[in-house]
Amino acid sequence: MRILVATDAWHPQVNGVVRSIEALRREAEGLGAEVVTATPEGWPSMALPTYPDIRLALVTASRLGPRIEAERPDHVHIATEGPVGLAARRHCLRAGRIFTTSYHTHFPDYVAARAPVPRAWSYAWLRRFHNAGRGVMVSTATVADDLHRRGFSRVMRWSRGVDHRLFRPRDASVLDLPRPIFLSVGRVAVEKNVEAFLALDLPGTKVVVGDGPARADLEARYPEVRFLGTRTGEALAATYASADVFVFPSRTDTFGIVMLEALASGLPVAAYPVPGPRDVIGDGGAGVLDEDLGTACRAALAIPRARARDFSLGYTWSASARQFLGNVTRVRAAGAAAS
Template sequence: MRILVATDAWHPQVNGVVRSIEALRREAADLGAEILPETPEGWPTVGLPTYPDIRLALVTASRLGPRIESLRPDHVHVATEGPMGLAARRHCLRVGRPFTTSYHTHFPDYLAARAPVPRAWSYAWLRRFHNAGCGTMVATATVAEDLGGRGFAHLMRWSRGVDHALFRPRDHAVLDLPRPIFLCVGRVAVEKNVEAFLKLALPGTKVVVGDGPARADLEVRYPAARFLGVRTGEALAEIYSSADVFVFPSRTDTFGNVMLEALASGLPVAAYPVPGPRDVLAGGDAGVMRDDLGDACRAALAVPRERARAFSLGYTWSASARQFIANVARAQADAAPRTAA
């Protein structure tokens, strides 16, 4: 099976969408499927307002359509709601090709944090975007319940995984800082709520890994924190294993792959009891969720590192890929009668 994945999120971006598609592409080969990413690479691009490092493709359905058909995919999956996703969706609707989508980000919350746009308007647009397909994949049961209550149809679960060989406990530390070390990894932007972490009165050292439009301001206002910029691969994995607690301050993420990376590294998680953390940490005691994030951080110090690692083993990219391919097969079967009609 050849599955074309249209995505606006791609290198050099560092985020959960990119990591998920990369892992899917790698694991699907062992399951008899080929993932064909259709990305902004090779297209003219423009910087996203407030995020100039994120490049959006200047692409239309009339230009993208012939490329899609030349690749002869058995299925099209629209991973994001940006220009690439819009063009792929429009082409599929134009030619009657069934497609699925995935819902990665609570854009209504992100947009509301920047502009006075009613969430109801944003959700209405997103509902129209996703309901045109034959299935929308979401990471957790909480997100599915929320979107179902907002009128989203044909919702499917697509969980995530983690590379346990890369993200693992290590005998050495690369952070020579006063302990305990509280670590936050992700985009440094208003919607990630990083400042809520930086405001906490905690012992030891706060470390932030990542970049984004809020970084320069936060570095000036919180000089005691250590901002290390973007780290990937082995360098990132070593930082995880060198910290004592992973702090996830976001209230808007639909999942949070970084929590799995931290847990696999033997790092307990401190978070708010909101969707994302509630789903990832459900059924285990590898983290602490409290409305008082500072209390959660201090309590997480008592969680054994081996418990965090053991909990992470329940999430694998292989299982994630099998779930994705099964969703595609089900969506195609459901769409076949409608297509024939």
């Protein structure tokens, strides 16, 4: 089976959507499938307003459609709701192609954090976008229930995983800083609620890995915090393993792959008791969820690193890929039965 994934999120972006698609493409081969992509690469682009690091492809269905068909896909999956996703959706509807989508981001919350746009308007647009497909894949049961209540149809589960060979406990530390070290990894932007972490009164050192539009302001206002910028691969994995607690201050993420990377590295997680952390961490003992994030951080210090690592072993990219391919197989079978 040959699957084309249309996505606006792609390199040089570093985020959960990109990681998920890369892992799917890598794991699918061993499961008898091939994943190819339609991305912003090769198209003219413009910077996303208020977010210059993200480029939006200037592409239409009439231009993207021939490229999709040239790949001869058995199935099309649309990962994002940006220009590439919109163009792919329009082409599939015109061509009578069955397609699925995925819901990675609480887009209405992100928009509301930047502009006075009612969330109901954003959800109405998203509902129209996703309900045109044969299924919308979401990462957790909480998100699935929320979208069901909002009128999204044919919601399917697609969980996430982590590379346990890369993200693992290590003997040597690459962070020569006063301990304990509290680490946060992710986009440094208003919707990620990073300042809730930075403002905490904690012992030791606070470290932030990542970049984004809010970094310059936050770095100037919190000079005691170590901002390390974007790190990937071995450099990122070694940084995780050198910290003591992973702090996840976001209240809007649908999952949070960085939590899995931290857990696999032996870091207990401190987070708010909100969707995402509740689904990933729950009451499994690998982290502490509390409305007082500082209390969660201090309590997480008592959790053994081995417990965090063991907990992470329940999440693999292989299982994630099998779940995705199972969704596609069921959609295709239902389409064939209906025709």
